[in-house]
Amino acid sequence: MILPTTGQATPSLRNQTMPINFQRPEGAQLRVVNGASPELLSVACNLFADIFPEDKRYLPYLRACAQGNHPSHPNTYDHVWLVQIGEEWAGVRIFSYIKTRSFGHGAYIGFTPRARGQGLGTWLVAETQRQLEEDAQRFGQGSSLGYLVEVERPIDAQTDEERLKDEKRLQFHRQCGGIILPVPFIEPVMIEGVDYISPSELEDESPRPMHLVLVPSELGGSLPNLDLVDFVHGLYYDVYRLPKGHTFVKNALSYLLGGAT
């Protein structure tokens, strides 16, 4: 399925080439998906739809992220990667560096069923951290603290199957060093005001309570204190572009700030 988005790939992403050491010894390769590679974009969309069938309606988001600097995402520098093993497409990754902060946002990581459980996810997380570190330097933020990810809460699962899936996801992020942040987090349905998905296309979706997990970089994991307010503001204001003082922000910070947002 091809879904239109507006905006152009930035010259920097068009010219991006992969460093040699992106080649993994076992034969897995990272491929950057960008505006210069419509074939790869189409592969990424198909793989995404196979791995995350319940999220197909977010395909325009993937396409927007592949542009790197989509106008509807003014505060993030977005990445879409594919993992290839030999001739086979095995995984897809979507994540962003938040240009106004010193951390990123991990939106999706997924592998085909037969590629799971072989360490590829762990490796891809390490590569993500490496890219975010590079982005932090590029955008003058010094060093990256890691990235935030929103993870379903097993307690909210409606079926045993769903609960098991949620537990596995959470376990994966924890194995990668993830820390559940002690804030009540509600995931908005979509970034505010994007020009590539209309609210009517998402009318069946509702905001969901999620665990907010920080997967820290080496630096992030070594700090004695983490600024939770900065994480909440970065995700809600800079990624989701919620208006100042939004209920979700107030709710997340209520017991930290006593009502101030």
Ligand SMILES: CC(C)(COP(=O)(O)OP(=O)(O)OC[C@H]1O[C@@H](n2cnc3c(N)ncnc32)[C@H](O)[C@@H]1OP(=O)(O)O)[C@@H](O)C(=O)NCCC(=O)NCCS
């Ligand atoms: C979660 C996922 C990305 C992990 O990638 P991976 O390559 O399987 O992960 P690794 O091999 O590096 O690590 C394996 C760990 O991941 C976790 N895991 C989560 N889901 C898993 C699955 N379906 N199969 C195997 N391991 C899974 C387990 O904790 C496992 O640890 P264990 O081997 O000690 O049991 C991958 O399993 C996947 O694509 N799952 C479906 C999509 C998804 O849930 N994505 C995350 C939310 S965006």
